[in-house]
Amino acid sequence: MTQSQSHRIADIQITPVAFADPPLLNSVGVHEPYALRAIVVLHTESGHYGLGETYGDSAHLARLERAAGFLRGTDVFKLNQIAELVEDSLRGDQGQGGHGTGGMVTTTSLADRVLSAFNVAALDAQGKILGLPVSTLLGGAVRERVDFSGYLFYKWDRHPGHEPDAWGEALDPEGIVRQARTMVERYGFKALKLKGGVFPPEQEAAAIEALHQVFPGTPLRLDPNGVWNVATGIEVGRRLDGVLEYLEDPCLSAEDNAAVRRAIPMPLATNMCVVSFNDLPEAIERKAIDIVLSDHHFWGGLSRSALLAGIARTFGLKLSMHSNSHLGISFAAMVQLAAATENIDYACDTHWPWKRPDEDVILPGALELAGGAVAVPEAPGLGIELDPEGLARLHQQYLDCGLRERDDTGYMRRIDPSFELASPRW
Numbered sequence: 001m002t003q004s005q006s007h008r009i010a011d012i013q014i015t016p017v018a019f020a021d022p023p024l025l026n027s028v029g030v031h032e033p034y035a036l037r038a039i040v041v042l043h044t045e046s047g048h049y050g051l052g053e054t055y056g057d058s059a060h061l062a063r064l065e066r067a068a069g070f071l072r073g074t075d076v077f078k079l080n081q082i083a084e085l086v087e088d089s090l091r092g093d094q095g096q097g098g099h100g101t102g103g104m105v106t107t108t109s110l111a112d113r114v115l116s117a118f119n120v121a122a123l124d125a126q127g128k129i130l131g132l133p134v135s136t137l138l139g140g141a142v143r144e145r146v147d148f149s150g151y152l153f154y155k156w157d158r159h160p161g162h163e164p165d166a167w168g169e170a171l172d173p174e175g176i177v178r179q180a181r182t183m184v185e186r187y188g189f190k191a192l193k194l195k196g197g198v199f200p201p202e203q204e205a206a207a208i209e210a211l212h213q214v215f216p217g218t219p220l221r222l223d224p225n226g227v228w229n230v231a232t233g234i235e236v237g238r239r240l241d242g243v244l245e246y247l248e249d250p251c252l253s254a255e256d257n258a259a260v261r262r263a264i265p266m267p268l269a270t271n272m273c274v275v276s277f278n279d280l281p282e283a284i285e286r287k288a289i290d291i292v293l294s295d296h297h298f299w300g301g302l303s304r305s306a307l308l309a310g311i312a313r314t315f316g317l318k319l320s321m322h323s324n325s326h327l328g329i330s331f332a333a334m335v336q337l338a339a340a341t342e343n344i345d346y347a348c349d350t351h352w353p354w355k356r357p358d359e360d361v362i363l364p365g366a367l368e369l370a371g372g373a374v375a376v377p378e379a380p381g382l383g384i385e386l387d388p389e390g391l392a393r394l395h396q397q398y399l400d401c402g403l404r405e406r407d408d409t410g411y412m413r414r415i416d417p418s419f420e421l422a423s424p425r426w
């Protein structure tokens, strides 16, 4: 190995990008025509680089820039020091905005959210320096392929004022089954998740039943993002006995989810009521959930996600992964992490099929989703390379599109002024 002394961070570039996103409906509104991300490119004095990807909301970008200022000169192998410096950079920060989830999850740890992309980029650089994949740095791959689920969304056939997209409309069980057929044909998914919280629960339960008829034996999940009350969670959970693999976030609080969990036959998963290390004690004590859907973007990157995996195992919690609209760097990071995490118990979520294949910031070919899984890249680091032209193109798109925050609710209200946020809604 080369002297680690020379692997200090010489420079960090943070580039906001925008990529096309279809009109996917959820409990807080609808996806805007572009999804925002921030791309972190870290350069070492020794001439290596590392990649990270995170939210592109403006408050988050400002924090990334500030943290980057603190990190210059730090050795990429000193992950603890990187975490400490990120915390230092956030002193006095009141934590307003920059959550990156359109208001859906606002209680994640500020420090972990900002740290994440730097931790990923440092690990990528370490791997490139050492000639080892990140999965090896995380303890070694325990699987060669990582399973993902097909992530189904209710959607319009187009953004208002735009041409229809190739996916078409999905606003009822038939539309959802049609979408699922395309997803399965194209990517071979062996598990399917429906994003709910859009229509009354009985309609969403009917969509799940329709999927069960067409794909018997396929594990199914339903996620209303916490907009149901306890009685609805119990009713739908009981109705879908033998049909759902797990129910995800029927309610928002640990207390309400615990009440649902006690009364339904299937396990309960969350990426809303357990979103930081601080949430774990209460959820464990209340027996609120069975499965943590981890997300390295808000659990502090890959090192701290590995710590979460250890805690989950200790307390008998199952583990899988949540996703938001993302590009190839995040996908590669998820794949490397899942490869090195023994207790990934279910096929992970990904928004990958919703991204246009010709829009990314990495060179094509490293991540192929086939048979419902991605082969873990064995090339050094995350196993991907930056595509500078793709980065420049998506940055220009960011400048041109005018969006600066993810705002599913504001967009929905411009289209349907009567749209109301309410939790619980049903």
Ligand SMILES: O=C([O-])C(=O)C[C@H](O)[C@@H](O)C(=O)[O-]
Residues within 6 Å of the ligand: 024, 025, 026, 101, 104, 195, 223, 225, 271, 322, 323, 324, 325, 349
């Ligand atoms: O599992 C989840 O809660 C998600 O995937 C959250 C996302 O924000 C999803 O609702 C979306 O993309 O609209």
Ligand SMILES: [Mg+2]
Residues within 6 Å of the ligand: 223, 225, 248, 249, 270, 271, 272, 322
């Ligand atoms: Mg969820």
